[in-house]
Amino acid sequence: MTTRNVQAHLDLVNCDHEPIHIPGSIQSHGVLLVLKEPELTLLQVSENVQTMFGIPAQSVLNHHVSCLLEPSQVEILTRVLLSEDIQSANPIKLRAKAGKRKLYLDGIVHRIDGLLMLELEVAELKESASFVELYRHLKASLTRLQLSSDLHQLCQVAAEEIRLLTGFDRVMIYRFDEQWNGVVVAEDKKAHLHGFLGLQFPASDIPALARELYLKNWLRLINDAGYHPAAIVPVINPLTQRPVDLSYAVLRGVSPVHLEYLKNMEVRASMSISLLKGNTLWGLIACHHFTPKYIGHEMRSMCELVGQIVSMQLLNKQKIEEYRYGMQVKNLQTHVASLIMKEEDGMKGLKRYGRELLKLVNAQGLAICFDEGYDAVGQVPGEAELRPFIQWLWENMREDIFATSHLPGIYQEAREAKFKEYGSGVLAISISHIQRAFLLWFRPEVIQTVNWGGNPDEGVKEGKSLTDLHPRASYEIWKQTICLTSLPWQLCEIQAATELRSIIVDKALQDIVLKQTLGLWLRQ
Known part of the structure; x- marks a missing residue:
């Protein structure tokens, strides 16, 4: 493992162990x-109860919720709690x-660990008055999305x-790759802001626990970092004898690492x-604003x-795109198969x-290999x-098919200039288990320049202890060149090669049977 890979691994391990679901505090706007339950006794409260209600937090503990809410409002709350789906009432x-x-x-x-969680935010009355207008905007938005x-x-x-x-200064669509690095694939922003479109961000920016919480909650708001x-x-x-789990809490406190990340x-x-x-978490719609903003x-x-x-x-768009290309490959496969099956000699075909x-x-190259020749x-x-x-x-080769877009990673000689120029990626099928018979497709090296949002080597750094973590300070474009790699082989391409192998084997068997039958006929 390289020094960079070791550091990236440590970054992820440290971040992945930060207990962001039990921060012990909430954002102070609620x-x-x-x-x-069912007593509705206050077991824990946020200390800013005093700011909102004018009553010290300690003085309401172990009291009925009516010490904060009027009896008529407690009755409203109780009716909601008796319903089968309480969250639909939010x-x-x-x-x-x-x-x-x-x-x-x-x-x-919401309920968690046998506890009832009630979060209170001051309502924006003007929102109710403009609901019709918001609905009209939403309807237009959904129409545009469906027509994409x-x-x-x-x-x-x-x-x-x-x-x-929403009026955010910048909105980005952030897509995860297989290693959970993220790339900005779309962006809308104020004209004077520099663009993040195309920038990549390391997996340590959104560690595993954070991604797990994004699976549990559709939306996360930080109105003032x-x-x-x-x-x-x-x-x-x-009751539980442990810190309260805020995984589903709208007001859940923010990780100090993430707050520093936003500050940077x-x-x-x-x-x-x-x-x-x-x-699966495909990505995020990430919204940024440069002043406090409440939604x-x-x-x-x-x-x-x-x-x-x-x-x-x-899901639909990706399936459609994959289906279209897959059908092109399938149609070509059918055409090639019919041509080969018509040939008297399959190898010549x-x-x-x-x-x-x-x-x-x-592919850009093909080698048809049989015994010592090709x-x-x-x-x-x-x-x-x-x-x-x-x-x-x-x-x-242990299987009938072998595919890689990074051959130099497993075959050292492919690093040489004469090889990588044509064969950094290879797709191979074995036609026979007793002879050196292969079809080898080659793809050349594609040198890529990846633009990172800051140096990914910096990742998340430790402070004075393992729990004292700090994100990188700069998000200026940092360029990385990726070599010795071809364009990846798509699943439908690998499947086409696999099915072609079956066709070739069937043709070979058919030729053998035909020759044997012809030999018997001639001897008679």
């Missing part, structure tokens, strides 16, 4: 009440008094529509909307809906239709490079 419109002030609140409830012609356009429209609905955390008192829940980017408010492909519950609900619609469309075989898997079509490594590779395949 209040958290942890209640015991937000619960509640009223309360704080001295001479009247409070209009949005109550959000492909995946790229869908992502761009999603970024534009979320920014139009400069907030003062409101601690939960007491720290340990008296000069971002003051952020909102993230999950994009799912089936049950009310009604608007958050609309943004969640947009995220859900985009998620469904993602392969040589005759080499160009069609290249198109079948979108025939080449297109761009393949030279004989001095190819023969040792055929021997290596014969000794190491």
Whole structure:
């Protein structure tokens, strides 16, 4: 493992162990009440109860929730708690008094670990008045999303529509790769801001626990990264004897590492909307603002809906694109198979239709190998490079098919200039288990320049201890050149090669049977 890989591994391990689901505090623009059911006794509260209600946090513990809410409002809450799906009632419109002030609140409830969680945010009354207007905007947004012609356009429209609905300074569509690095695939922003489109970000920016929480919650809002955390008192829940789990809490406190990350980017408010492909986190709609920004519950609900619609469309668009290309490959495979089966000699047919075989898997070179000889079509490594590779395949190929887009990673000789120019990627099928008979498709090295948002080698650094973590300080473009790699082989291409092998074997058996039958007939 290289020094860079070791550091990246340590970054991920450290970040993945940060207990972000039990921060012990909440964002201070709302209040958290942890209640015991059915008594509705206050077991824990956030210390900013005093700021909202004018009552010290310690003085309400072990009291009925009516010490904060009027009896009529407790009755409303109780009716919701008796329903089968309490979350469908969110937000619960509640009223309360704080001295001479009247409070209009949005109550959000959920249950976890046998506890009832009630989060209270001051309601934005003006939102209700403009709901019809918001609905009209939402309807137009959904229409644009549904009319998107492909995946790229869908992502761009999603970024534009979320920014139009919310007014964030920057909205990005952030897609994860197989190693959980992220890349910005679409962006809408204020004209004067520098662009993040095309930038990649290392997996340590959004560690495993954070990704798990994005699977549990469609939306995450940080309305002011400069907030003062409101601690939960007491720290340990008296029933569970452990810190309260805030995985599903809207007000969940933010990791200090993430707050520093936002500060380094000069971002003051952020909102993230999950994009799912089936049950997998495909990416995020990431929103940034450079001043504090609060998004009310009604608007958050609309943004969640947009995220859900985009998620469904993602699956459909990707399937359609894969299907279209897959059908092209399938049609070509059928055509090639019919040509080969018509040939008297199957091996000669392969040589005759080499160009069609290249198109079948979108390769630039093909070597048809049999015993000590081979025939080449297109761009393949030279004989001095190819023969040792055929021997290596014969000794190491354990299955009937072998595919890689990074051959130099497992075959050292492929690093040489004469080889990598034509064969950094290879797709091979073994035609016989008793002879050196292969079809080898080659793809050349594609040198890629990856633009990272900051140096990925810096990752997340330890401070004075393993729990003292700090993100990288700069997000200026950092370029990395990736060599010795070809374009990846798609699943439908590998399947086409596999099915072609079956056709070739069937043809060979057919030729053998035909020759045996002809021999018997001649002897008679």
